[in-house]
Every structure is written in structure tokens, then in C-alpha cells.
Amino acid sequence: MIDQSKRFLIVGLGLLGGSYAKALKQKGYSVYAITRSQNTIDYALARGWIDGGSTEEDPALIGQADFVVFGLYPHTMIEWIARNQTAFQPGAILTDVSGVKCNVVDVIQEGLRQDVEFIGSHPMAGKEVSGVQHSDETMFRSANFIITPTEKNTERGIGFARELAELLEFQHITSLSIEEHDEMIGFVSQLTHAVAVSLMNTNDNAHLKDYTGDSFRDLTRIAKINESLWSELFFLNKKNLVREIDEFIASLNDLKQKIADEDDEGIRKLFIQSTKRRKYFDE
Amino acid sequence: MIDQSKRFLIVGLGLLGGSYAKALKQKGYSVYAITRSQNTIDYALARGWIDGGSTEEDPALIGQADFVVFGLYPHTMIEWIARNQTAFQPGAILTDVSGVKCNVVDVIQEGLRQDVEFIGSHPMAGKEVSGVQHSDETMFRSANFIITPTEKNTERGIGFARELAELLEFQHITSLSIEEHDEMIGFVSQLTHAVAVSLMNTNDNAHLKDYTGDSFRDLTRIAKINESLWSELFFLNKKNLVREIDEFIASLNDLKQKIADEDDEGIRKLFIQSTKRRKYFDE
Numbered sequence: 001m002i003d004q005s006k007r008f009l010i011v012g013l014g015l016l017g018g019s020y021a022k023a024l025k026q027k028g029y030s031v032y033a034i035t036r037s038q039n040t041i042d043y044a045l046a047r048g049w050i051d052g053g054s055t056e057e058d059p060a061l062i063g064q065a066d067f068v069v070f071g072l073y074p075h076t077m078i079e080w081i082a083r084n085q086t087a088f089q090p091g092a093i094l095t096d097v098s099g100v101k102c103n104v105v106d107v108i109q110e111g112l113r114q115d116v117e118f119i120g121s122h123p124m125a126g127k128e129v130s131g132v133q134h135s136d137e138t139m140f141r142s143a144n145f146i147i148t149p150t151e152k153n154t155e156r157g158i159g160f161a162r163e164l165a166e167l168l169e170f171q172h173i174t175s176l177s178i179e180e181h182d183e184m185i186g187f188v189s190q191l192t193h194a195v196a197v198s199l200m201n202t203n204d205n206a207h208l209k210d211y212t213g214d215s216f217r218d219l220t221r222i223a224k225i226n227e228s229l230w231s232e233l234f235f236l237n238k239k240n241l242v243r244e245i246d247e248f249i250a251s252l253n254d255l256k257q258k259i260a261d262e263d264d265e266g267i268r269k270l271f272i273q274s275t276k277r278r279k280y281f282d283e
Numbered sequence: 284m285i286d287q288s289k290r291f292l293i294v295g296l297g298l299l300g301g302s303y304a305k306a307l308k309q310k311g312y313s314v315y316a317i318t319r320s321q322n323t324i325d326y327a328l329a330r331g332w333i334d335g336g337s338t339e340e341d342p343a344l345i346g347q348a349d350f351v352v353f354g355l356y357p358h359t360m361i362e363w364i365a366r367n368q369t370a371f372q373p374g375a376i377l378t379d380v381s382g383v384k385c386n387v388v389d390v391i392q393e394g395l396r397q398d399v400e401f402i403g404s405h406p407m408a409g410k411e412v413s414g415v416q417h418s419d420e421t422m423f424r425s426a427n428f429i430i431t432p433t434e435k436n437t438e439r440g441i442g443f444a445r446e447l448a449e450l451l452e453f454q455h456i457t458s459l460s461i462e463e464h465d466e467m468i469g470f471v472s473q474l475t476h477a478v479a480v481s482l483m484n485t486n487d488n489a490h491l492k493d494y495t496g497d498s499f500r501d502l503t504r505i506a507k508i509n510e511s512l513w514s515e516l517f518f519l520n521k522k523n524l525v526r527e528i529d530e531f532i533a534s535l536n537d538l539k540q541k542i543a544d545e546d547d548e549g550i551r552k553l554f555i556q557s558t559k560r561r562k563y564f565d566e
Contacts, residue, residue: 124494146494184491185494188488188498189498191485192482192499194542195478197538197554198535198537198538199534200556200557201560202527203530205470208470211457211467215471216471220561222498222502223558226554231547231551231554235547248482249532251484252481254481255477255481256525256528259518259528262521267514271510272510274506275510277483278483281495281503
């Protein structure tokens, strides 16, 4: 259990950063924030989610933090850490919320001071909306938290990430290498978003609005997508994602060919396989 | 409003047929059923959803019906009508629940007695489960009902279908030609099922179960699919469906190329378009 006297700094107080702050304050920790907008700080202060904050990259505020959580986009975080790394206190532990780990965690660790540790972590929680005003720590209780240690990490850093996830009450806490993480996320998250976006972009389908049922709505809900964040995540993981898209297209072309050929036995096998696999995911 | 003295016959008492029977009995109509299993008849009789039924194609029972609703698979229905058409009473109106209309409605109308009318209709409602025991007339209240008249239909037949949909309390009742219907359904229903099935069949993804969130589950829920019904529906509409799959793959390949090229402006345009279109579907 993380010592209650420890102090957290959240850099980037958006939906996730705000939810972290809210949950950590509820558990009795000191929580400060650095974020772009004074309105965001005022909003969180008024609700008691933080003890203080600044819109400046204030070295004193940074130096007082035992733990720093970055709620920034990957590239912004990489640049922020490079720019401010002399300000961290010796022994400080840093972590993130990024959806991609290769080209992020490794890059940060490569350039980081030896007496400060960065441990990658990915809270697999989110909403269709962004901003501190939508902060909701209860979304963590049904979500996965993935810790992505590398050979540069210590038991202390990995232990911190695990204890943080426990404090935040994540349902599942697991550990993957950064390569395993990005391969997994390429399939379960990025491919599904690519499919939803492409389905929504197929034809001009506006005239079909009155005919769509739950199936179509379920498949396209995530086609509402933050273009700045997701373009960055897609490019960072492009090798995995391009391969996953190719494999999915091969799977769909196989089904298409069986439809064109009216291959009754073949198509039934595909339906039986998808049904069996999907039932397994219901367990 | 359909005269309360009129008598309905439901042929094929499954999930949809059972839900029709239940709703029509609640509205005070006489409802009979012909279905394969005596257990099904006993189940519906015990609950007061039908007044009587038979497992035989009984000419007397068929001849007493003013309106016949077919809850059968398309090919089974086509054969059933051909086999029993001398039994219908003069002036009887027949309708169906099929998810594909070309190669079904036109084929039936072509072979039908001149003094009997078949009007195609498609209740866009369903569940992941089948069978009379899951009958639930309330699912119609948020669903679309599509009437698919052809030049062979009369005002009387089209009016019957509309009044039936009103009795069943469908939310929206619309009319499309059989060609328009199948083109629409190829996109909003069949393509989405093909995508979900193919996503579930991409790679061996069982080891990813612990990492999947709501997005993946939403996109693959309909990958649990009745292989007998859907192979038939896909083959009946293969021309539209193959074209829709090709157009979707082109859309996905366009996104893939922009990822591979790190075309930031291009990918943002795709995300902005999908977001805008999807929001329109929320209205």
C-alpha cells in the first residue's frame, strides 16, 4: 500500500487524469496538477479533487512530487519529460496512461535520468467524451490495468504501478511486455476502431438512418473518435495495426468468397466458429 | 383497424411467430398455428397465445384463416406455399417475416393463386436466442417494420400489412421496393454480421479474452449467429452483400494506406467524417 504521506502530481488533467485525481484524493493522498487551462484547475479544486495546481511547468511543484502520472498524449508526454527532467526529485516514479507502449516507454526510459524511474501502464478505461468534467473513477472498477515493465524497471517501480492500480480499484491487473501490449491492443482496440470508422465511411449511408437497428449502432459506436489522439496512436503502432487489418481483410474475403460460391458447408463452418469463439468471450 | 372477427394462422411458431401470436391474442384476435413440434403448440396453448394448432399441414385449418403469417425460413416458406396453396380461402392475405425480399416475394407472387395475395413484410426485430419460449411482443415497440409491396399487390394487401404492424405496435412503419429493401439490408444488417463474424474469425484470439473491453464485445456480439438462417439469407442477397463487402474493404484499405503512409491530414479527415456521420445516427 502506497504510504499516505506521499504526494502525487497529475500532468494533464483530462478525463483520465481527473479520474485518477478524484480517486486518489478519496483515498487520502495529496494530489497536485499541472495542466494547460486554469479553468480545469479551478474546476478540480472546487470539487476537492486536487490540493493545488498550476498551468506552468513549475519546477518546485514538479520537485515536490513522489509520483507523477502523465495524462498527456504520447508525443506531448515524451517532450514534456525531456524538457522538465531536471526538476523531478531523486527517486521519483513516473507513469502514464498511453494506449501504445513501443516507441513511447522505451524512448522515455532511454532519455531519462538514472535516479528517476518511468514505469509504463495502461488503464483500459475511457468514455466517448473527454475533459475533466467527465471524470469518473467508477469506470475503473470494470476495467483492465496493464503494467508494461522493461528491463530498465525495478521491483519498486513495478510494485508502485500495481499498488496504484489497486488503489484505483481496477478489476484486473496484468503485466505484459511493451511488445505484447502493442500486439494485443492492435487487435482488441485499434483494429475494432479501424473497422468501425471504415464501416461508417462506406458509401454515403445517411439515408439508411431510419433503418438501422442495434447491430449497426453497436458496431459503429466507436466510429466517433478523437482524431488527434487516435491518429497518433495508430501511427505509433502502425506495424501491428497494418498487419491486423490485413489479416482481418483476409478473413472477410474468405467469407465473401464462400458467399459468392454459395459454399453452404464452408459458410456454416465460419458461422459455427465465430459463434463458439464469441460465446467464450461471454464467460 | 383489422376486424376482430378475423382469424390469423401463424405458420412456424418460433421467436417471431410466437411473439406475433402473443400480441394478436392480447388484442382479441383468433390465432391458430401450424408448426413442427407438438411441444411448441402445447407451450403456446398453455399460455393462451393461440386458440389451437396442429403439427400437420391441415387443409381445414389453413382454409379457415383470413390472414396467414409465415415465420419460416425463406426456402421453407416458398415450398410450403407451393405445396398448400389450394387450401387457402379465397381472398386470404399472406405475409412473412423474411430478412430478404428479392428471390422470395417475387417467386411466391409469381406462383400464387390469383385470388390470394402475398404482401412481403420484414419486422426488423430479433434476439440472440430462438424458439417460442423466448417470444416477447415488447421488442417490436422499438423496432422498424418494412412493407415491401410489388406491382402485384393491392391497396387492401398493403393496408393489411400496415394495420398488422400498428397492431403489433412497431415504432416505425415504412415501405420499400423489394430491391431497395435488399440493398438497405445488405448494408445495415448483413454487412455488419459479415464484419462481426470475420473479426471473430481473425487469428486465434482466445488468449485475448482477458483484455477485451466494451468496444470489442460490442463489435462482435452478433458474431453469435444461426448458421442455417444466415447462410440462406446471405446466399439469397449475395449480389448486394458481395458488393457491400467490397466497398467496405475499399474503405478499410483506404484507412490502412493512410496509416502506412502516416498521412496525418488524410486520416484525420476520415476520423472527422466517421464521427460526424455516427453522431447523425444518434439523433
